[in-house]
Amino acid sequence: MRRYPAVLLVATLAAAGCASETPAPPGASPTFSKPPITVGFLNPSGGPVPQPGTDTGVKAAVSYINGELGGINGHPLEVVSCDTDTTPERAQSCANTFVEKKVVAVMDGYNLSSSAALPALTAAQIPLVGMIPFDSVTGAKAENRVFFAAPxxxxxxxxxxxxxxxxxxxxxxxxxxxxxxxxxxxxxxxxxxxxxxxxxxxxxxxxxxxxxxxxxxxxxxxxxxxxxxxxxxxxxxxxxxxxxxxxxxxxxxxxxxxxxxxxxxxxxxxxxxxxxxSNWLPAAAKYAPADVQAELTLAEKYISGVSGGTPGYYAYGEFALLVNFAKAMAAAPESDLTGPGALKTLKALKDFPTFLGPKVTCGSATSPNCTTxxxxxxxxxxxxxxxxxxxxxxxxxxxxxxxxxxx
The missing domain is CATH 3.40.50.2300 (Response regulator)
Known part of the structure; x- marks a missing residue:
């Protein structure tokens, strides 16, 4: 597991297999006086069906959110990454780690086995947040999960x-x-x-x-x-x-x-x-609206700034996911910067303009997806x-x- 914090610090975490690292931001990060908001990341970069671009998107998004957006209400965003290797057993193990770390939410990296993490996360009132639920079981219900893109x-x-x-x-x-x-x-x-x-x-x-x-x-x-x-x-x-x-x-x-x-x-x-x-892509930039072109330029700047990163669809999708989460939570009161508060805030989004995507309305009683x-x-x-x-x-x-x- 890896952690991407807001400050330029490399440290060893107490948990075995965990390490702290920071992506290289295009610009300098500010100094934060408030404690970090920590989220988990079900990282599918290993295993037989990897999605390595997701890790790149997360690192790039943390740099942008903490470097340009000023974090979330002045709190730096910190990500605890756990390699799922795309198996249910590892997803479940990662969920238990996230519960121990008391994360506010867990970002799904287009995992094929994310449903295995749901029992532990739901019991701890930690919402699962993603773009497209690649696990059809995860996508079949709305309980304790929100996905910004279509099913x-x-x-x-x-x-x-x-x-x-x-x-x-x-x-x-x-x-x-x-x-x-x-x-x-x-x-x-x-x-x-x-x-x-x-x-x-x-x-x-x-x-x-x-x-x-x-x-x-x-x-x-x-x-x-x-x-x-x-x-x-x-x-x-x-x-x-x-x-x-x-x-x-x-x-x-x-x-x-x-x-x-x-x-x-x-x-x-x-x-x-x-x-x-589910979102606009760099290859389509010349056909995109002006505001989307600006977002593509911004995302490309940060994604290309990740040393050894893997650009592509999943990098841009995961970048958009964290930016959507950060902007949504920035409108929430301090008292809602918790697991239940995050779920309530995300479920209440109406006509929310997503990064590189359409306006969405979340909170369906039957679907975790905010759009089709x-x-x-x-x-x-x-x-x-x-x-x-x-x-x-x-x-x-x-x-x-x-x-x-x-x-």
Missing amino acids: QASFLVGALQAFKSDGKKSVTLALVDTPSSHQTIDNLLPVLAKTLGIDAKGIYFSATNPNFTAVASTIAQANPDVGGLVASPSEAVCSALVKALRQLQYKGEIFTAACTDYIKSSPAQAAGGALYS QMLLFVVQADGTAKPVTDGWITPVPQVLAAIPGAV
């Missing part, structure tokens, strides 16, 4: 809607083989396909020994109008699959979930492909990502209503 179902529904409206009739999408993935492929995708009237199939690839030539071959043989990924465990997965599909001369539209790095490495192969997102809106982009020949619509896509509410926790 998984929104991205599938929104994308399938857009594909169908563009005349696409068949879709084959791959997903890493985990228990959570089977909820999506085996249960969710068939229902969505039938409801929306599109032929959609799902296939799996191994988390530990993926063969993207075989995945690409399966997609190419079926020859769907759209082929690609439901979600990607890493940018490398997207690059490998796109390369394999192009080598097989697949002519359909390649869908790469939320990946963007492959566009820079091979824009010619990327052109014509599609990707979705998403963006879908098409990669252009110049390597930019252009939105397929003028604004945010709202998936069909009637379809989402059939999915627990979606609305």
Whole structure:
């Protein structure tokens, strides 16, 4: 576990496996007179399905929040990071550590097993806060959790809607083989396909020994109008699959979930492909509103300032998460800078302008998500990502209503 404090201090924590470190900020951090507000971070940087960009986003956000925003009501933000290795056992162990550390809230880093942390956190009245609940069990209920972005179902529904409206009739999408993935492929995708009237199939690839030539071959043989990924465990997965599909001369539209790095490495192969997102991305900056362009510039400044960091979708998403949390809590009274107070504050947000995202309203009795809106982009020949619509896509509410926790 690692801690990212507000002051330039490196210390050894009493807990075994914990260390204190500070990200390198682009600017100097102020001196704080108030005690820190400490949050936990379920960090999925290790294990078979890592999301290393999340760690980069957290470090960058701490630098920005403490360096430019002045912390939260004058309190520096401090993060206790715990590597979940994406397994339920580690998520549960991390939750117990967060309870011991008396954190105010826990940030979810797009974990596939975050639900394992919920019993301990809920008992201690520590809310789980995230962007997209990658664990479908976490996303199925609203108790003691708030997610600023849309549920998984929104991205599938929104994308399938857009594909169908563009005349696409068949879709084959791959997903890493985990228990959570089977909820999506085996249960969710068939229902969505039938409801929306599109032929959609799902296939799996191994988390530990993926063969993207075989995945690409399966997609190419079926020859769907759209082929690609439901979600990607890493940018490398997207690059490998796109390369394999192009080598097989697949002519359909390649869908790469939320990946963007492959566009820079091979824009010619990327052109014509599609990707979705919960927030605006740097590749789409030229098409974004002026205020969003300013936010992208700010986020890029801090993310690029993290030594050895991993930029990309997850870095920007996690950066946005902590900024949203900090700005929301900055409006709360001192008495609410606690676990129950944080949950109350977040659940009460109405038309809240999220960083790089839409305005959201939280507090649904049935969904932990504050919005169902998403963006879908098409990669252009110049390597930019252009939105397929003028604004945010709202998936069909009637379809989402059939999915627990979606609305």
